[in-house]
Amino acid sequence: MFERIENESVVSTVVNKIKKSIMDGDLKPGDKLPTEVELIDQLGVGRNSVREAVKMLTALGVLEVKRGQGTFVVEKVKPSFFNPLLFSLIIEPKSNKDLYELRVMFDTMVLFNLMDKMDPDKFDQIDNLMEEVEGHYASGDKDIDYFVGMDVRFHKLLMDLTENALIKQIGEVIISLFPEYIKKSISQEKGILRSINNHKEIIHHLRTKDKTSLSQLVEKTLEEWKEEWK
Amino acid sequence: MFERIENESVVSTVVNKIKKSIMDGDLKPGDKLPTEVELIDQLGVGRNSVREAVKMLTALGVLEVKRGQGTFVVEKVKPSFFNPLLFSLIIEPKSNKDLYELRVMFDTMVLFNLMDKMDPDKFDQIDNLMEEVEGHYASGDKDIDYFVGMDVRFHKLLMDLTENALIKQIGEVIISLFPEYIKKSISQEKGILRSINNHKEIIHHLRTKDKTSLSQLVEKTLEEWKEEWK
DNA sequence: AAATTTCATATATAATACAATTAGGTCCCA
């Protein structure tokens, strides 16, 4: 008969009012919100409610609080936006197979995307990184952590070059799930070499815009990894 | 000389302790946290700090507060908690292109993954869905919402068929960002038809395991959308 | 002019009081 009375909490109300101000354009990126005291007066609520609302929007990456100065709408959204996703991956454990598949597929995706965007400057950045790694290897350095770090840097660089903020964000999350696996996979000298050669092959296919070979390479890599983990 | 003293706020500390408990497995999905008063005692902080920390984790979809009962770790993170991502589209309008690219790339990724896994049963599921949609279209039904819903269902079905929990999860997030865009793009009769034909093409390439054509199709679709948004 | 201090402003934390919601038990009566 009667529909449920939605007793929206005070905090939710405040959150929504701030949200609305942003979406309506009354508050633009970089703008300063009224001070806590002003908000208390304007909204007619307690200070705790205002603070809790601001904290929620801070957690979501929408607001930014600078102590002694005030509260501001963020200029640029941080990758922390995908933190909830990261949590969900922790809360609901995933199988290794799923994780690999995702990683390999994501890498392929990034590379495909890059093929249409690569220019000489971007190749320079990649080449510089590769020279650094090969130099270290040639010099006899066998520090696993270094090569693991460079492996991560290589993949992050590729993601950066897509110039797509969303891809970067999701990529960060995926890579953050991987350090142990990378370490395990290159924790032998032949692992290091294989990693370097793998990257070189990737770059080669990127230069020649050879999607077929690239996707075959990725598949091959996946197969190798699978073998190793049995 | 001295490195900066990171004065982590009390609230952040509480947030991190709760996070850690979850990640270490001391708190599992569905578990009840200590009451506010207990947390105050155990952590030696004020109630405001505890409440603000809980509010942040609630905003991230990690905790769930039931008044009169307590605070719990969520069983399953809902995709709706990613809505804040929509903020990034308001704050950084240029990311529309990014979002679109991500979507197209993710779809491609799913399809590539599927190619090696498809069996007759899976094709049956897809065919059933397509028959339903085409039936509706043939019957003269032009309800936009219906076709938008079916477009979403089509893409969700493809993701389901990968049988990869991670892909499903990330896909949910991406798709949840799209209803309005999809709606815009098929909000004309020719839009509906185009959507249906596009899906049919996808299925065809899936059957023939033709990766090249598939990736070309996706590129073509991307180009079309780009044109439309100018 | 440069360095230091002071001060106003804003957020951070804590403590207290009371309100509201929920689950479950108790009581009472038919």
Added chain:
DNA sequence: TGGGACCTAATTGTATTATATATGAAATTT
């Protein structure tokens, strides 16, 4: 013996007040 009304303990929700701390700018000193 049921079953409904009521009560109560536990827990979160909101408001208020007090104090602490960080920040930037103004005032002061050197």
